[in-house]
Amino acid sequence: MYATRTQSDRPIVAAASAEPVPLGRGLSLSRGVDGQLRAHQGGESCAVWVCRSFPWSEPTRFISLRDEDEKEFALVRDPSDLDAASRCELERALAQAGFVLEITRVLRVEEEVEIRSWVVDTVQGRRHFQTRRDDWPQEVPGGGLLIRDVAGDLFLVAKPGNLDAHSRKALWAFID
């Protein structure tokens, strides 16, 4: 139980914000003759690299376009804000920037003293890697499992439930 005192003489202060987030609107993307992605907005043009601001929780939205000084040129909130050609270029750039090996089958997981050894099939072929024993695979938004090996490379099990029975058995201890 609580008593409410309504104080209506001043509205709630809106969250402070900087300049508005530059959206995808008015922005277009193209390829330079060197194959480099270029962004054009408000009369400015710049060679940019794509960076997912939320690679696991919002992988298709909030794509930061960064210049060679790693400063943000624009933030594409939603690729659907772009025209078709720009959207195509953006998707191509994102595919090229992919850095995660996607696991399709888990063949073996063995525990040694302080190391866990994995043998897996990925989209890119068979891989052997090792993780530290107390480095547990990390659940990512969407239900995937992200594994970082001792070298810092990333392996993703996008949908553990879709793996074959042998793989699911091998991963049993790591998924809920």
Place this chain on the structure above:
Amino acid sequence: MFPGPPFLAGYLFDDVIGPAQAGRLPLADATRAAWIAVAAIGLVYLLRQLCAWVRLRMMATLGEYVARDLRTDLFEHLQRLSLSFYSRKKTGSLITRVSSDTDRLWEFLAFGIVDVSLSLVMLLGLSAVLLSLDWKLGLVMTLPVPILCWAIFIHGQSMNRLFLRAWRKWAGVTDVLSDTIPGMHVVKAFHQEARENARFARRNNDVTNEFNRIHQLWTSFWPALMLAIHGMTLAVWAFAVPRLLGPEASLSLGTFVSFLLYTTMFVGPIEIIGQIARVLNRATTSAHRVFEVLDTEPEVVDQPTPVRLEPVRGHVRFENVSFGYDGLRQVIRGVDFEVAPGEMIGLVGPSGGGKTTLVNLIARFYDVTGGAIRIDGVDVRELDTGHYRKQLGMVLQDPYLFHGTLLENIRYGAPDASVDEVVSAARAANAHDFICRLEHAYDSIVGERGHTLSGGESQRVSIARAILNNPRILILDEATSAVDTETERNIQQALDRLIEGRTVFAIAHRLSTLRRANRLFVVEDGRIAEQGTHEELLRREKGTYRRLYQMQRELSRAV
């Protein structure tokens, strides 16, 4: 049922094997009877293990649920306790209370209690069976039992005393751990690893010596107890042999075999009861540690029908406020001031003057011992503390990031905030750029075992968190003191956006960071020694603010 096998064994000897060997029972009948008895023994064993399975499963599961509920109650109670409790208790000690102490209690609840109870019942039941089987031999076995129980009790008392010492020494070991591990930076900076190793080794040796005393006691007691029980068995033989071999043969072989088998069943319960001292001690210590927390009442509590301000406007009034942490020394003495909504107050003054205490009182982390603090005219003690604090924002000198993604950390006070709002808050805090440069950007894990951010980066994440929370009253406690000038500029820009339109209390030693303050309060010896604008305070010839300002200017010139 469970004492069945020895009885059946006795039956086999006296009523089947003996008569069959003497020719009084036809072989076929004897064989049939024997196999039936053996099958019955097998059935009893099977049922015994089935019951053990059910018992173990039920008690283990029940114990687990009890431990789970205990952990939940303990953790929820910790959330309700005031900050003063946390300043008195070590973090490591609280963590072990929630984790290992509850685990130890589970073990005791699941197995200890049941085992002891069953043992007592077994002991009584077996005593009755032995006495009914042969009262003379039964007395030989049962008469010494009270003496054994008394010896176990005395042994338990001695163990209690030794355990008390041992746990005290153990606390010394965990003290060193909880001291040095968080402070490893300092240990390494001063190259004191060898010294800390020596300190730990001393405490470790002390605790080993104490536990060795315990082991000395119970490892001496235990064989002595077993010897006593075996002595009882020998006494049974001594009384039984004449009766078995004597002319009257007043004791049948089967009865004696049953008796011996029952005697072996006697040992188990005594063994379990004998070990209870150790098990009980560990569980009692853990229970004490757990319930010490549960029995602690929070010092800051809400009234039965607290007031909710919708929303907080940010008018703050201190009316002759006094406060002391320990009830003896007054840290704040007769402080009186009024702050209008949207005003920014800079709190300056020598270290230990009471600046941080003032803001802690505004946040109601502690209750005043004299006077009152009013928020929008309502005594802060009458407010719904949780609802009030949701409209408060704090940016501290040492920003704390939980183990989780940056997205989760920024959203901590506003879990329903959209990603758009998070990005806007991060931009306002000048954090968006460096976050996007991280490998996983907003999905990067930070906190313990996560990515390590610099002090300035952590501070900007902390500011983004505060911005997203949209507080009406903002407390900044030395928010830029631990960073370089360039980072300070970034943070200051972010803070400038954050403070717009809010009531702000900002503590800073670098007076330049208070340039936007409407007024400055000089806090010295628990009082507001001076208050006014920057220009007004500079005009005071012998004022503390003027002196501090001049000292800082001289310092910067010297650099």
